[in-house]
Amino acid sequence: MLDLLTTLDAWLVAPLTDYAFMRRALVGGLALSLAAPPLGVFLMLRGMSLVGDAMAHAVLPGVALGFVLAGFSLPAMSLGGLVAGLLVAGLAGSVSRMTGHREDSAMASFYLISLALGVMLVSLRGSSVDLTHVLFGSILAIDDTALWLIASVASATLLVMALIFRVLVVECLDPLFLRGQGIRGGLVHGVFLGLMVLNLTAGFQTLGTLMAVGLMMLPATTARFWSQRLEGLIGLAILIAMVSSTGGLLVSYHLGLPSGPCIILVAGIAYLASALCGRHGSLLERVRRRATPLETDENTCTPS
Amino acid sequence: MSRLSLETLTLAQGGRTVLENISGTFEDGAITALVGANGAGKSTLIQAIMGLLPPLSGKVSCGVPKERRAWLPQQLALDLTFPMSVEELMLSGCWPTHGTFKRYGPQDYRRMHTIMQRLGLSGLAHRPLGELSGGQRQRALLGRTLMQEAELLLLDEPFANVDTHTVEILCDTLREMASAGATVIVVLHDMEQLAQLANCVLLLAGGHGQWVEPETLLERHHAPARRHAHAPFISLNLPDVPPCSTY
Numbered sequence: 001m002l003d004l005l006t007t008l009d010a011w012l013v014a015p016l017t018d019y020a021f022m023r024r025a026l027v028g029g030l031a032l033s034l035a036a037p038p039l040g041v042f043l044m045l046r047g048m049s050l051v052g053d054a055m056a057h058a059v060l061p062g063v064a065l066g067f068v069l070a071g072f073s074l075p076a077m078s079l080g081g082l083v084a085g086l087l088v089a090g091l092a093g094s095v096s097r098m099t100g101h102r103e104d105s106a107m108a109s110f111y112l113i114s115l116a117l118g119v120m121l122v123s124l125r126g127s128s129v130d131l132t133h134v135l136f137g138s139i140l141a142i143d144d145t146a147l148w149l150i151a152s153v154a155s156a157t158l159l160v161m162a163l164i165f166r167v168l169v170v171e172c173l174d175p176l177f178l179r180g181q182g183i184r185g186g187l188v189h190g191v192f193l194g195l196m197v198l199n200l201t202a203g204f205q206t207l208g209t210l211m212a213v214g215l216m217m218l219p220a221t222t223a224r225f226w227s228q229r230l231e232g233l234i235g236l237a238i239l240i241a242m243v244s245s246t247g248g249l250l251v252s253y254h255l256g257l258p259s260g261p262c263i264i265l266v267a268g269i270a271y272l273a274s275a276l277c278g279r280h281g282s283l284l285e286r287v288r289r290r291a292t293p294l295e296t297d298e299n300t301c302t303p304s
Numbered sequence: 305m306s307r308l309s310l311e312t313l314t315l316a317q318g319g320r321t322v323l324e325n326i327s328g329t330f331e332d333g334a335i336t337a338l339v340g341a342n343g344a345g346k347s348t349l350i351q352a353i354m355g356l357l358p359p360l361s362g363k364v365s366c367g368v369p370k371e372r373r374a375w376l377p378q379q380l381a382l383d384l385t386f387p388m389s390v391e392e393l394m395l396s397g398c399w400p401t402h403g404t405f406k407r408y409g410p411q412d413y414r415r416m417h418t419i420m421q422r423l424g425l426s427g428l429a430h431r432p433l434g435e436l437s438g439g440q441r442q443r444a445l446l447g448r449t450l451m452q453e454a455e456l457l458l459l460d461e462p463f464a465n466v467d468t469h470t471v472e473i474l475c476d477t478l479r480e481m482a483s484a485g486a487t488v489i490v491v492l493h494d495m496e497q498l499a500q501l502a503n504c505v506l507l508l509a510g511g512h513g514q515w516v517e518p519e520t521l522l523e524r525h526h527a528p529a530r531r532h533a534h535a536p537f538i539s540l541n542l543p544d545v546p547p548c549s550t551y
């Protein structure tokens with residue numbers, strides 16, 4: 001028993017008590033896990049799961065420009081990423097409205113241009129090691145400034161989400177109802193995309209620009225296998241993200257692997273396990289499917 | 305008395321003129337059927353009345369505040385995979401009074417339960433929308449407009465793919481809303497439903513509109529309507545009938 005406790009302590013607790021960088025990484029990961037998954041849930045429900053991925057690519061040139069101008073400075077890189085992300089989102093939205101083309105095609109075009117620009121900028125100035133750092137993040141680099149940034153972004157995200165929650169929900173189901181009430185759906189959409197870009201830029205330090213979207217989407221898509229209610233989806237997605245962040249960090253510490261991919265892979269394993277044996281729509285549920293008994297209440301209507 | 309009128313209204317969609325020089329008034333407390341073949345411009349007109357489509361020329365004069373105008377789109381327009389319950393959908397009808405921030409109170413829940421009972425939805429409050437039948441969903445959507453206390457109600461083919469029980473409930477509710485003073489505009493394809501429900505008809509064909517009495521329209525189509533009570537107005541052209549006398 002004592003051996004077990006000692007092993008658990010060595011695996012789960014010691015890395016955090018012994019090293020300040022692990023504690024900072026954990027706090028950063030947990031803060032991101034609070035803010036990013038609710039955004040992921042709404043992205044998933046709006047059929048925009050891949051938009052997060054596109055935006056993660058889109059912030060790259062801004063991050064790279066910050067890196068080129070100010071070296072490995074978190075505020076400069078984050079600001080650059082934020083501006084680039086908002087610019088791509090704004091341009092994609094404008095082109096889509098002007099031309100009547102679907103927003104995803106405009107966004108795909110702009111993020112590809114943006115990505116190419118970003119890679120070009122990084123390779124002009126830095127080495128491939130720097131590029132890897134920007135793409136995949138590093139827990140070692142999280143300092144107090146980074147933590148403040150992540151914590152502020154997470155707090156602001158939760159606050160704004162609470163303020164626009166009802167509008168977002170109604171807009172997802174029936175955007176015309178909202179327009180009829182005089183609410184501009186485009187504004188809500190813009191605020192939502194802005195929050196997404198903020199979280200992606202906050203997450204790139206721990207996870208890297210491309211991995212940051214993983215902590216947003218994978219917990220959300222995993223939660224879909226366990227809950228059919230919005231509150232359930234959001235709560236579960238946050239829980240899954242927190243467990244993945246902690247688990248991924250510990251795995252990365254013990255096995256000497258990069259932290260970003262580790263965190264996302266732990267979330268990925270949760271997704272695969274849920275797809276196999278989750279409560280709703282999983283493979284196991286399909287195999288075991290039983291018919292629910294006939295309803296006898298007065299509301300059961302005969303088909304027309 | 306009328307709070308909604310069209311003045312030489314011309315509407316276009318995607319650079320193509322759909323309706324030209326439509327004029328007339330929709331009386332308060334009346335149910336107007338909007339009829340016409342597919343592509344005649346019924347949905348375009350509804351969009352213009354809702355203020356979602358700016359006219360090419362002419363105007364829609366509407367004295368009903370925006371938040372009291374309700375539009376029941378065809379069910380296909382809704383994302384039914386969204387995890388929302390009947391209760392949540394109906395409470396969203398409180399938007400005019402509650403907006404984005406105000407909490408729903410006990411009186412809102414009481415009102416919702418009364419409306420649910422009236423629409424035969426009791427016991428379904430927590431049922432996800434995706435698990436409802438077409439008829440139950442349509443009743444829930446009408447429930448939202450009742451929660452909204454809509455004074456102008458536009459319905460786009462509300463009876464498509466719903467059971468007869470639902471059609472009866474919807475018709476009764478629409479009549480009640482109209483007798484309470486609401487202006488109701490319904491896109492209809494079915495002659496029998498038109499005969500039961502409409503006080504007046506706005507017929508759209510060939511880009512033009514004509515106001516006619518339902519009886520006149522029914523008389524003109526009496527024989528085919530009897531033989532094929534549910535035959536849609538697929539090949540309807542502007543009939544040579546006198547205009548609706550009350551409008």
